[in-house]
Amino acid sequence: MDSPLLELTDIAKRFGATIALNNVRFDLRSGEVHALMGENGAGKSTLMKILSGNIQRDAGMITIDGKPVDIRSPRDARAQGIAIIHQELNTVPAMTVAENLSLGQEPRNRFGMLDRTRVLRDAREKLARIHADIDPSRPLGSLGIGMQQMVEIARAVSEKARVLVLDEPTAALSRTEAQQLYAVVNRMRDEGVGLIYISHRMEEVWQLADRITVFRDGTYVGTGTRDELSETDVVRMMVGRSIGDLYRHEPRTPGDVVLDVKDLAAEGLGPVSFQLRAGEVVSMSGLIGSGRTEVARLIFGADRRKGGVVTVNGKPSHPVDPSQAIADGLAMVPEDRKGQGLFLDHSVERNVSISSLDQFVSGEVVQNRAVRQAVLQQMERLRLRKNAIDLPARALSGGNQQKVALARWLLRDSAVMILDEPTRGVDIGAKREIYELIDALARAGKAILVISSDLPEAIGIADRVLVVRGGRIVQELLADAATEENVMRHAVGASADYQTPNTGAQP
Template sequence: MTLSAPPLLRLEQVSKRFGPTLALNKVDFDLHAGEVHALMGENGAGKSTLMKILAGNQPRDAGRILMDDREIEIRSPRDAGAYGIAIIHQELNTVPDMTIAENLALGHEPVTRFGTLDRRALDRQAREKLARIGADIDPQRRLGSLSIGMQQMVEIARAVSENARVLVLDEPTAALSRAEAQQLYRLIGQMRASGVGLIYISHRMEEVWQLADRVTVFRDGGHIGTARMQDITPPDVVRMMVGRPMGDLYDHPPRTAGDIVLEVEGLAGNGVGPVSFHVRAGEVVAMSGLIGSGRTEIGRLIFGSDPRDAGIVRIDGKTSTPSDCVDAIADGIGMVPENRKEQGLFLGHSVEDNVAISSLDRYVTAGVLHRGAIHAAVAEEMARLRLRANAIDLPVKSLSGGNQQKAVLARWLLRDSRLLILDEPTRGVDIGAKREIYEMIDALARAGKAILMISSDLPEAIGVSDRLLVMRGGRIVRELASAAASEEDVMFHATGTAGDRTARGHGGTQ
């Protein structure tokens, strides 16, 4: 990649307005062949709007788009594909109930001379496409049976097979295991070497610095700056993103734990367990481990989302045996699920409805629902979480990812739950919103709440918690004091290689 050559793609003075909101304000962006160009900014900064314009899903109001120094028009996804522009969205654009081969051929299915689907050709082409990215998968498998990481690889295989010249990756590692992320990094290296230009959207500083050649920062719909990675530091980027220095993201004074709120004994079900542990009032306990280790399953068993095979769960000494989530909520348990859009939100309903849904029983008198009291209570919780007041009547799907996560959290603040289970609380959330969520977690703990945080982000799991439970194979294999733990400690126990490390003479928390 050389910056002296004309850019492969250039956007000049692009603007987009949605009613009174100026989503993009005369922004510039360029991409060279064989370059990884990171695009960063808080949720709502304009990144997604720009990508929708590139994908042909939104028309721009002003500005120019050029490829190879020639102005082009992108009026539809078909136009984008014709110019070699492909986008791998954070929410995958696939059909889970179809086979891998069928997904790879969508819109370009091979047919026989009789006009019927040529299944032999379909299978052969699918194997060739998967081989190009080094994915050894049976193309006749149902796509939905694969992990999210492998489904993402299938989408990339489709883009590569269509000879994409520009590939946009939107938070591509948000749901990947470390092994899957490393496989993606190798694939990015191959595409870069072949001359593909990649736009990489991510909130993860460490991977941006590992992969990118340049970084561009947007804020409030405007272009703040572009720099080569060797000329800028992570604190510089954070300052550009939020308009102020952030300090230590995970910094919090020591917390004092109180009485046991959650007590788990021999809990098993959904293919995991038995596990036993406790969480005290005023304490944040993180649960970490590789994808498939059983972290999310434990949270769902406690919350009543899945049936238990064995074990006892107590809240403040009282046995909790929920037959469903409604019973768990009545027992004082709240849960922010791993996938907020599919499991935590009613996307077409207002923010007020989403926040109030679990507390409606508290605002009913003689069968009458007190809407005014609900509105006031929801507005108060929104203010605590710095959600703008005029969003209360908007459909929750119109909010940024960070604000959607805050809406789910506000639901349990309104309910005043004793135990909060937070599963991947900052997945897909920008750094400014992350800081606000961490501050709220700390404030809730200091107010006496017990918090069980499930996280695959090791710096987050260690930095936010007081204790850390490492899971492997559906069991808790180690408890670590977070203040003394390192990412290496967690990974050695999560992978079962702690003994090998000790034998080689490495230090660490044991």
């Protein structure tokens, strides 16, 4: 067996009274992909921050090629050949791709001025190494997240990284972009780079990883090869229990129509017609760019519709902005929780209460004590620590941020809930809690529309699946008929005999 390229032994870290890492270990070999898995708060990010030099370990040893190293800053990490591609990209969107690739290494001409010709030439060479077909003269911010990520990887490769950490690299990528990333990962492994792959997505871990290590609550649980471990084994290691079928729920009985959408249209979208009933969960599935999110935004007043009629509990809803949609009984958790769903620098209390303050006014004065008590009740319902109420939202893990976004609408008690990618970037334990919440809300009479790129999720939690392609609903499938193959067949247009959707069907 090859000696480890990188070895972390008995690493410990404490933040005040909180033990973040308790003598954990991890090792990485050249030319392998080693997945690091665990729920949010398991200690994965803390260990990577120690490896990158952003924080200091309290105890333990780091060795590279069997020799102890002391990493006290990101510069030290780079000098050791360690590069990290964070989920939140470390790039400058206003600068070009080439300028981003040369940051900190800007070539100069004989007059001491920036050599722009060489910047472009070097950028093309760096992108070519990872087979990325990107115009280096384009502003980075004009590219999709997937291509921006490729630019970061190209920079890491150009710096001769021997250890590359990828933190939730596909969280915001389309299926095509993810496949491009997988190809880059496999090429780098073939070239002898050691890759640490952090992900909550079982399917990609099983596609890429040679070995898997699991942390739980800041402790090391175990390591095994892909052949030695099953998905069930990994889930049990992550959560400390067997959680059974993630999507299991008892049959639900839908009631009256709550949301009725008829001939909804906008530029390049529609007409779209469907209904949501009280007590049911309907998934909207389709490829990236099919128009799922656009439909949700039109209903919620985030974008202007060009035609169509939307009614909520029999009353017309014509919101020109989300505030009117909220008043009509609609709620929406957007796919970009950080950019659109939360006020990251404001407290949890502020984020949860912001859409419901009108319910706590007496004599034109907001009753702050009542607001706080109501927020605490929703936090308890979602298993959020009460002492987090005054923390800024950005201080929470991704899973807990999503719970805060959900808590806002639980407090509002809206009739219709639109959840766009509700479990993106959320660990498997938190996913189960969100699925249980969705089921409980449906049983309490809410009408719930879920948009999800995770096909097993979209099918497993729903009573009906609406398949979207080219800005239209091309098929409606009841739960019993909604297999992954069937949904994908309609999503890509592989079926030659689409039926007219029965938009008013009751399961």
